[in-house]
């Protein structure tokens with residue numbers, strides 16, 4: 001493959017310059033494969049988490065089942081997804097579905113705990129003033145649960161960025177592909193540049209997505225800043 | 231008018247929180263539910279707006295059963311001040327106050343304007359509008375809680391220990407402002423407290439609940455102090471009830487003339503008019519400033535030099551002021567707390583009228599209680 005670039009680890013820039021379009025494609029694929037499951041996972045986890053909070057008896061089973069889900073190795077999940085969904089083995093949908101499952105597993109508990117952390121006085125006040133259950137959820141409970149939910153989202157997001165890389169082993173292209181390329185090129189001796197580039201880019205991606213969640217949460221919770229300032 | 235008719239509440243775990251409660255809260259008046267912790271006050275209050283459903287019995291507001299409308303409609307028509315204010319931490323003060331109008335479809339601008347008016351009504355500067363609850367003191371939060379409950383101008387208000395989370399000085403102030411407000415608004419109020427002093431200060435009628443949700447007595451505050459119905463009530467209204475009862479008798483006590491010196495006058499002038507070595511010092515507007523003692527030490531050492539002017543730092547600031555036409559309790563308190571033993575009586579603008587001694591107050595009390603036509607305030 002590369003001729004111009006050397007094999008020293010810091011030569012990732014050379015490698016990047018030579019494979020610019022390909023690496024950017026991988027980066028983009030990695031990004032949406034990480035983000036999409038978090039978005040869908042959150043939407044699915046919200047009602048389940050709410051149910052687990054609303055009906056207290058449902059909380060322990062929901063939390064243990066979702067905890068169990070997380071112990072299934074991701075590679076196994078990627079492999080069985082085609083059978084479950086009837087998709088092609090190379091369909092990125094498998095990865096999205098598997099990671100959505102993990103995200104739901106993680107966030108159900110977060111949502112339930114976030115709702116439980118809403119000050120009881122505020123909930124009682126909303127009820128006393130004649131909010132319907134849905135109005136109360138939408139305008140009081142969910143906004144007040146944002147800090148807890150955002151913290152859970154950060155964990156899910158960063159976990160997804162690293163889990164996505166594993167999908168390279170089943171041939172779905174994203175940054176994990178760079179590790180495999182590096183490994184394949186290491187015939188006469190270790191060939192670092194694509195590996196280091198893959199690490200640098202996925203860490204950068206994880207940091208960027210993490211920051212975006214922090215910033216987004218801060219933007220919609222202006223009251224948090226004033227209480228922190230006191 | 232809110233009416234409880236043989237209302238009981240047993241929680242699923244078997245706790246009987248309210249037992250066969252029958253009680254009427256008349257329109258336009260403050261009815262206080264008072265009792266020790268856990269006696270079912272909050273439960274009783276929450277059965278009115280159906281946050282708690284009674285096990286048996288009926289509750290009516292102006293002769294309409296509360297179950298005849300949907301719970302949300304019922305609640306939007308009842309102001310509720312929750313224990314510990316219960317403000318929405320994620321909403322600004324003005325948005326907290328505007329909650330119910332916004333909920334019932336009032337336009338944003340109008341709801342905001344109304345909210346600012348209400349803030350002013352409860353003594354909050356409009357500049358607080360865009361603060362969050364976490365940026366307010368406890369007393370200010372309680373005011374927001376009251377303003378929020380008033381926002382939809384409900385005829386009926388339920389108030390659950392609205393002033394309990396603040397220090398006694400602020401509580402006193404909130405209570406007085408609340409009474410002034412009620413004088414203007416004339417709402418039908420059911421007010422919960424565990425503090426008998428608060429109950430007596432605020433209530434037109436006071437209902438004493440015993441643990442187990444049993445109604446022990448309903449009476450006007452003065453009657454409650456004068457004739458407790460049973461040992462529980464007697465114990466609950468407490469040892470100072472004789473002194474508290476003085477708060478319901480107007481002081482028509484003869485006021486004696488009190489000689490004064492003006493601030494800045496030479497101390498020698500004070501010597502001419504002092505009674506028992508004490509002289510009351512007033513300013514140009516006849517507002518009492520404090521007492522001047524002409525002997526600095528109890529052992530009779532030298533007092534301030536006769537040639538010096540009377541300055542504020544020489545004054546003893548002890549002694550409460552009693553308003554003319556106030557109660558015997560205020561008059562007695564002024565006399566007992568005054569370093570000279572003479573309680574300062576002022577007019578409504580705070581200007582000096584004269585002084586009373588404790589003995590005079592007690593003589594008046596003696597005459598008042600002997601004479602059945604003595605003035606007892608309703």
Ligand SMILES: Nc1ncnc2c1ncn2[C@@H]1O[C@H](COP(=O)(O)OP(=O)(O)OP(=O)(O)O)[C@@H](O)[C@H]1O
Pocket residue numbers: 241242243245246247266267268269270271272273274424
């Ligand atoms: N949801 C509930 N389930 C079971 N018992 C309850 C429930 N709510 C209140 N109780 C019990 O009912 C009794 C009355 O409670 P309530 O809250 O009405 O008392 P309170 O007079 O308001 O007390 P406090 O002055 O402490 O606020 C208490 O013994 C309490 O433990």
Ligand SMILES: [Mg+2]
Pocket residue numbers: 271272273313390
């Ligand atoms: Mg209570």
